[in-house]
Amino acid sequence: MIRVAIADDHQMFIDGIRSILDNVSYITIVAEAKDGLELIKAVEKENPDIVLTDIRMPGMDGIAAVKYLTENYSHIPVLALSMFDQEEEVIDMLKAGAAGYIIKKAGKDELVTAIQKLVNRGHYYSDSISANVHKWLENPEMVEELTPLTKRERQILKLIADGKTSQQIARFLKISKYTVDTHRKNIHKKLDIKTNTGLVKYVLENMQ
Template sequence: MTADPAVRVVIADDHPMFRYGLAAALRESGEVDVVAEAANGEDLLAAVERTSPDVVLTDLAMPGLDGTAATRALVARHPGLGVLVLTMYEDDQALFGALRAGARGYLLKDADRTEIVRAVLALAAGDAVYGGVVARRIVGFFTGAHRDYAERVFPELTEREREVLDLVALGCGNHQIAARLVLSEKTVRNHVSSILFKLQVSDRAAAVARARDAGLGDGGRTVKDGPGEGN
């Protein structure tokens, strides 16, 4: 009988002492091998290409390419890679942005070593892991807090505009939105135009990207509606 190989991990954080402490804690477990460290998103992408880890631990706030953008790029290139976000940010926008990008784990930096090691091993096995505070936010979002969340993320929009944006992010065209909200298509077009102006985005696709990054659009599920529509 041979021991199971250690889980190969890359750590990304722009604070050297935090990386040092985290790497030491992971290695002490005897189940994790830290194969590379990175101080920003660009270095993280290069380290993953060079070392082929099982799991990546990344902060969100890093210079240059941030953790969310790096996660999106990593998951696109390596669909089976487990990305665990380890951050100080527990707000909904950071959380749902990371999950939209493809992270399968999200812990706060006050998690203890045992919890972090357990999360790394779970991601390596293909599972998803969220800390207690984060899990409660996710449950709250899907059990009734969705409207309040949208109001906090996009306070510049009216309640009706947030409803329209949510349906746009879901993949609905103007005709479907009009039918669902019992509005005329002209009114829907006016709402969409107002949304683009208030969010300072150039087109519908950019608005959808903003909305989905913020967690709107029912998990990114799309609705068939024939040919694409303009504003």
């Protein structure tokens, strides 16, 4: 039996996945979560064989959750499910450690195939994701050239340059302070800038 944990902030979507997988005799959903933090707690409790997670969720988003799971539960593969096939989000999720990525409009057969491949330590990516993503999968060092900062990271960087604290940014974007701090660390690392003053200078020189 393949034991699945799923995270999505829309119950209707979770119910839809459950209705699909209920018809597959060897797959069962053992945990549901509405955000990344709930997902982590569910994984700690249930130790599923695979995690299915959305990217955009309130509080801790899917990317932050996958990074945590990759670091602490590397034996559990993660399949990202999203309405979007934008290369920034796809690459960011794969960098976080997701072993697969499919679009939510995928049919039952594709979902089941993806789950099977990941449980068997393989990978699965929807055909609809961009050619650039496939190039990155073959040549990961391209990632900084393809997407130095994600859309969310650029958004947070501009707010940092405006003098906002992590708590203020979290309230403004309606996400958790933990998620903001994670993005901050990624921004500093990607840009190789160690101070907020340096980040402000980067914004003035590159993002006006």
